[in-house]
Amino acid sequence: xxxxxxxxENLDLIKEKLKLRKTDANLDDFAKHVKERxxxxxxxxxxxxxxxxxxxxxxQLPPSERGKSPQIQEMKAVATxxxxxxxxxxxxxxxxxxxxxxxxxxxxxxxxxGGGEEDNPTVRxxxxxxxxxxxxxxxxxxxxxxxxxxFERGAKITGARFTLYKGFGARLERALINFMLDTHTTEHGYxxxxxxxxxxxxxxxxxxxxxxxxxxxxxxxxxxxYLIPTAEVPVTNIYANEILAEEDLPQCFVAYTPCFRKEAGxxxxxxxxxxxxxxxxxxxxxxxxxxxxxxxxxEKLLQNAEVILQxxxxxxxxxxxxxxxxxxxxxxxxxIEVWLPGQNAYREISSCSNFTDFQARRANIRYxxxxxxxxxxxxxxxxxxxxAGRTLVAILENxxxxxxxxxxxxxxxxxxxxxxxxxx
RNA sequence: GGAGAGAUGGCCGAGCUGGCUGAAGGCGCUCGCCUGCUAAGCGAGUGUACGGUUUAAAGCUGUACCGAGGGUUCGAAUCCCUCUCUCUCCGCCA
Numbered sequence: 409x410x411x412x413x414x415x416x417e418n419l420d421l422i423k424e425k426l427k428l429r430k431t432d433a434n435l436d437d438f439a440k441h442v443k444e445r446x447x448x449x450x451x452x453x454x455x456x457x458x459x460x461x462x463x464x465x466x467x468q469l470p471p472s473e474r475g476k477s478p479q480i481q482e483m484k485a486v487a488t489x490x491x492x493x494x495x496x497x498x499x500x501x502x503x504x505x506x507x508x509x510x511x512x513x514x515x516x517x518x519x520x521x522g523g524g525e526e527d528n529p530t531v532r533x534x535x536x537x538x539x540x541x542x543x544x545x546x547x548x549x550x551x552x553x554x555x556x557x558x559f560e561r562g563a564k565i566t567g568a569r570f571t572l573y574k575g576f577g578a579r580l581e582r583a584l585i586n587f588m589l590d591t592h593t594t595e596h597g598y599x600x601x602x603x604x605x606x607x608x609x610x611x612x613x614x615x616x617x618x619x620x621x622x623x624x625x626x627x628x629x630x631x632x633x634y635l636i637p638t639a640e641v642p643v644t645n646i647y648a649n650e651i652l653a654e655e656d657l658p659q660c661f662v663a664y665t666p667c668f669r670k671e672a673g674x675x676x677x678x679x680x681x682x683x684x685x686x687x688x689x690x691x692x693x694x695x696x697x698x699x700x701x702x703x704x705x706x707e708k709l710l711q712n713a714e715v716i717l718q719x720x721x722x723x724x725x726x727x728x729x730x731x732x733x734x735x736x737x738x739x740x741x742x743x744i745e746v747w748l749p750g751q752n753a754y755r756e757i758s759s760c761s762n763f764t765d766f767q768a769r770r771a772n773i774r775y776x777x778x779x780x781x782x783x784x785x786x787x788x789x790x791x792x793x794x795x796a797g798r799t800l801v802a803i804l805e806n807x808x809x810x811x812x813x814x815x816x817x818x819x820x821x822x823x824x825x826x827x828x829x830x831x832x
Numbered sequence: 833g834g835a836g837a838g839a840u841g842g843c844c845g846a847g848c849u850g851g852c853u854g855a856a857g858g859c860g861c862u863c864g865c866c867u868g869c870u871a872a873g874c875g876a877g878u879g880u881a882c883g884g885u886u887u888a889a890a891g892c893u894g895u896a897c898c899g900a901g902g903g904u905u906c907g908a909a910u911c912c913c914u915c916u917c918u919c920u921c922c923g924c925c926a
Contacts, residue, residue, distance in 0.1 A: 413847085449883065450884080452895085453882095453884090453895045456896085457894060457895075459906075459907080460894095460895090461905085462907090463851075463904070463907040464851070464904095464907080467850095467851035467852080467907070468851080474906085477906080479906070480906045482906080483906040483907080486906085487907095632856060651842095651879090716870080774880095781862090781878095783879095783880075811916055
């Protein structure tokens with residue numbers, strides 16, 4: 409969320425930025441409402457001042473005289489007036505809040521302008537596309553033939569976009585999760601957390617999923633509880649409504665969680681295979697940083713995520729999301745896109761973002777300076793490190809052999825009990 | 833699920849027969865003094881948000897906040913209602 413003050417003082421700038429993002433918001437009456445709010449607030453507060461003063465005077469009267477004090481009648485009227493003013497104020501506040509809460513973050517100045525995915529510039533490439541002297545297969549064919557991925561039974565148990573992993577398929581996914589967690593905790597200094605997989609409405613609002621993206625979430629019937637679409641939600645909310653000490657920043661967390669997404673509006677996209685599931689596993693990196701450090705922290709976080717693919721020896725590219733492709737809460741985002749030879753395409757495997765103070769304002773996460781003693785909103789960041797399911801896809805497609813077996817990447821062998829390859 | 837107790841400032845902890853309580857007292861922390869150093873001691877300070885004043889900051893000032901939301905009252909941390917969470921006991925359970 410952007411601050412009321414910032415928005416009301418920069419309406420034209422906001423409109424301009426919204427255009428870049430290709431989003432729309434009705435800001436027509438905003439200035440009017442802000443003025444109205446400030447008038448009501450002032451009036452209400454001055455009446456409250458009067459009421460407080462007079463009430464104090466009444467309290468000082470001897471008890472015998474209190475009952476007949478004309479001031480009581482007078483204050484009765486004032487109290488009614490205050491109640492009416494506050495009711496109007498609440499109405500205006502709600503109008504303002506309804507606009508602010510669905511306004512996206514402002515893209516950072518370094519974000520490339522663009523109209524869509526095709527305008528995302530490539531920041532760098534790592535590794536090379538592997539050469540095959542046969543036609544590489546797609547992961548779902550490989551997985552089914554090896555008996556490690558069972559899409560039909562997943563669909564039977566639950567429905568479309570749910571998959572049953574079996575044998576070394578299940579083991580490989582677990583190996584990846586452990587490999588990622590170990591790397592980030594022991595080599596990159598992140599603290600591992602295992603958060604709840606169900607969160608309340610306040611948490612979802614804090615990170616920006618609610619109220620705008622309710623359709624993408626699984627809500628538990630009759631409750632204001634939701635299945636998490638990413639660990640970003642529970643982990644960022646660790647510090648909701650807290651004030652941290654400056655010397656405790658930055659704080660870096662890594663969490664494995666399953667993620668649950670309705671994928672509303674993606675019918676017909678990636679219908680086969682593991683790429684787009686309603687439930688998938690992900691290792692997520694989350695940071696809380698001082699404002700002046702957050703863009704440096706983003707670069708580090710991105711590199712921490714890249715290391716996973718480097719260690720796995722899989723070719724990828726990093727793209728910077730352009731203004732139109734940026735997510736709702738993000739000020740800047742890099743995507744890591746892994747090479748999938750079976751698909752002959754790069755596919756997103758991680759998204760690393762700096763949310764600046766956008767989520768911190770919603771979730772009310774601040775820190776107190778050591779010298780200046782001021783409280784300031786922190787900056788929050790996060791990125792996948794990485795999506796486990798898609799990483800498994802990348803391994804199947806990049807490490808496939810002509811006989812349909814899968815070589816195990818060196819770094820994963822110890823997590824696979826020394827296994828060299830998965831074969832029939 | 834049943835019965836009970838509780839939720840106060842960074843922490844502990846009073847207040848809870850309504851007004852003098854933004855909130856006693858202690859601890860912690862910060863600054864100053866003192867001491868050869870440390871400890872002890874002395875003095876002052878020590879929440880957040882929003883608004884007004886100000887070129888700006890500081891300062892001054894107003895409002896709100898004693899788990900959350902409503903209510904009663906001229907006036908509520910204190911009374912009433914609802915909710916959330918924590919703890920104890922019983923039941924059930926991985």
